Amino acid sequence: DQQVKQNSPSLSVQEGRISILNCDYTNSMFDYFLWYKKYPAEGPTFLISISSIKDKNEDGRFTVFLNKSAKHLSLHIVPSQPGDSAVYFCAASSAETSGSRLTFGEGTQLTVNP
Amino acid sequence: NAGVTQTPKFQVLKTGQSMTLQCAQDMNHEYMSWYRQDPGMGLRLIHYSVGAGITDQGEVPNGYNVSRSTTEDFPLRLLSAAPSQTSVYFCASSYKAGSSYNSPLHFGNGTRLTVT
Numbered sequence: 001d002q003q004v005k006q007n008s009p010s011l012s013v014q015e016g017r018i019s020i021l022n023c024d025y026t027n028s029m030f031d032y033f034l035w036y037k038k039y040p041a042e043g044p045t046f047l048i049s050i051s052s053i054k055d056k057n058e059d060g061r062f063t064v065f066l067n068k069s070a071k072h073l074s075l076h077i078v079p080s081q082p083g084d085s086a087v088y089f090c091a092a093s094s095a096e097t098s099g100s101r102l103t104f105g106e107g108t109q110l111t112v113n114p
Numbered sequence: 115n116a117g118v119t120q121t122p123k124f125q126v127l128k129t130g131q132s133m134t135l136q137c138a139q140d141m142n143h144e145y146m147s148w149y150r151q152d153p154g155m156g157l158r159l160i161h162y163s164v165g166a167g168i169t170d171q172g173e174v175p176n177g178y179n180v181s182r183s184t185t186e187d188f189p190l191r192l193l194s195a196a197p198s199q200t201s202v203y204f205c206a207s208s209y210k211a212g213s214s215y216n217s218p219l220h221f222g223n224g225t226r227l228t229v230t
Contacts (some may be wrong), residue, residue, distance in 0.1 A: 004156070034218060043118070043204050043221030044157070093140060100145065100164060101172060102219065104156040 003027045004059045004092050006105035014080045014113055019077040021108050023090030026071065030092040034102070035064060035075050047088075048075070116140050120205050120222035127195040127229045135190040135225050137205030145208045146188040147172070147219070148180065150201040157204065163188055195229045202226050 005024045013019045023033075031052040036044035050057040050064045050073070057064050063076045077084055090105040121136045139146065147162035159172030163182040177199060179191040188207075192199060203225045209217035 006156075009154075036219075036221075040153075041223065042221050043206070044219075045221070046218035051217065091157075099171075100162060101159055103173075104158070106154055106156040 001026075002106070003030075003067055003089055004103050005088055005103040006088075006108050008108050009106070010109040010111070012111045012113060013080050015082055016079045019075075019080045019084065019112065021075040021077075021088050021090075021110065022045065023073045023075075023105055025073075025092050027092070027103075028071070029094040030103075031095055032067060032093050033064070033073050034091045034093075035062075036089045036091060036104075038089065038107070041087075044089055044097050079111075080110075082114050085110055085112050090091060118207055118220050118222035120203075120225050122225060123223070125225060125227050127153070127192070127227065129162075129195060129197060129229060131195050133192050135186045135192075135203055135205075135227070137188045137222060138148055138186050139188075139205075139207040139220070140186065141169065141207065141220065142185060143207035143220070144185070144210045146182065147206050148178070148188070148190045149204045149206065150174065151204060151224075152201050160190065160203075161199065195227075197229050200227060 002028050009031045034049040035047040038044040048059050048062050067074045088109045089107045091102045093102050118139045148160040149157040151157050158174045161180040163169045169180050205222045206219040208219050
């Protein structure tokens with residue numbers, strides 16, 4: 001039972017355009033969401049997060065939107081750069097487990113073409 | 115600071131063999147965890163620890179043991195390797211347990227394990 005789903009295995013965009021990565025979840029107890037970025041042969045690195053009390057969080061070129069009623073979040077990258085090419089993982093946790101258990105989605109491979 | 119260090123980077127085992135994947139962090143993090151990454155399945159939590167002497171099971175704990183005798187180290191033991199344990203294993207740590215709100219996980223660079 002995949003509680004966090006990223007339905008697009010891959011996404012390709014042109015440099016300078018917007019990249020939108022999507023994530024859906026089924027567990028209504030999730031109250032904190034994170035995005036991680038992963039380059040080949042490296043571990044994931046934290047990118048941006050959002051609490052369920054907010055619907056938007058912005059950090060430079062990266063913005064995460066949360067739609068609680070739809071159980072959907074998205075990561076917007078604008079403008080996209082070739083160095084953004086990586087696998088992006090969405091993750092969620094709940095206060096029920098004191099945030100000690102992160103549930104990850106399958107990942108989306110983003111390719112930004114020069 | 116080295117961050118989270120995992121050894122070895124690569125390992126090939128035969129079915130039935132045992133081995134220990136090492137993980138060490140030098141950030142004085144309270145929380146440590148092990149994930150495995152498989153194609154199309156994302157990262158799945160194997161075991162985690164909220165402090166020295168305390169461990170708990172994650173989503174896919176069968177076939178693995180952990181211990182946390184020090185704050186710095188969190189080894190993962192495969193008791194009797196099976197082909198289904200072929201995967202990439204990541205160790206991760208964060209400052210405090212339950213602090214994903216202010217202290218996201220720091221990951222090591224992974225161990226690629228093949229079981230034949």
